[in-house]
Amino acid sequence: MGGFGEGEGELLQLTYPKPLPMRLDRWLVAQRPEQSRARIQKFIEAGYVRVNGVTGRAKTPLRHGDRVEVWMPPPEPLPYLVAQAMPLDVLYEDAHLIVLNKPAGLTVHPAPGNKDGTLVNGLLHHCPDLPGIGGELRPGIVHRLDKDTTGCIVVAKSQEALVNLQVQIQKRIASRDYLGVxxxxxxxxxxxxxxxxGRHPADRKKYAVVSDASGRHACTHWQVQERLGDYALLRFKLDTGRTHQIRVHSAHMGHPIVGDPVYSRCRRLPLALPGQALHAVRLGLDHPITRERLVLEAPLPAVFEQLLERLRSRLAKAGS
Structure with a gap:
């Protein structure tokens, strides 16, 4: 990256309005929801952010009235994003967004160790105009689902829709319901x-409920839908969207998701599963352009239905 204000880009001039201090990087993420926190931190490290005329740091505390200047360079190039034909289960689509029913085993976006065969690769084949939306390696992605979590996921097809939908997620205008065993x-x-x-203190590949400053606030509501002997079908509603949130909170409750290879120690299952029995069943959002309320539902995968049938059958036999 070049110096402050060099080359093509956009200069933002902002004033911190809140009475309580906040970290510079966290506040900028809220101002630019189309950018990831990691990329905002890269801007800061590269000297692209000044506070009251002085180069800022990620941890710089902002106070009421502070002047913040941000030089936003053009999106980073996408070196290995390639379009790949793959079947997509489309629940809704128009010129501004697409809602899909994601299958198990499909990673949402490329990463250095997983460069193709992702949902983004399939979307680029289906929607060729996506690469300029959002930058980085996740064009158009509003929110994520874990690789083996199935169900509703919304993708923006324009920059305006991306910003609007990310704000809806942050402000809980969008609703996300999950079913999990x-x-x-x-x-x-x-x-x-x-x-x-936050990151698990002993295993950096896992997340956990933590009490130190490294953790990010997370809130999950749950309700029992069906009691199935040694198992239960729960409906989850998210107030926040942290990595592995439902899986971590379920394990923290002492009731991990069935089939979860990371957070459940139980390896004897009633049925062979491709991953955790967790499904994003319902997504509600305001259309980013028309403001019409959209409510989309994704049917349960066949293996999820089979799991429920097996557990109901066991319960019936135990009660007879």
């Missing part, structure tokens, strides 16, 4: 887990 029986019929999520 968990080990054990929760004592109550419903509840809420509030616990900051």
């Amino acid at each position: 968990v080990h054990g029986q929760p004592a109550a019929d419903h509840g809420t887990v509030i616990g900051a999520i």
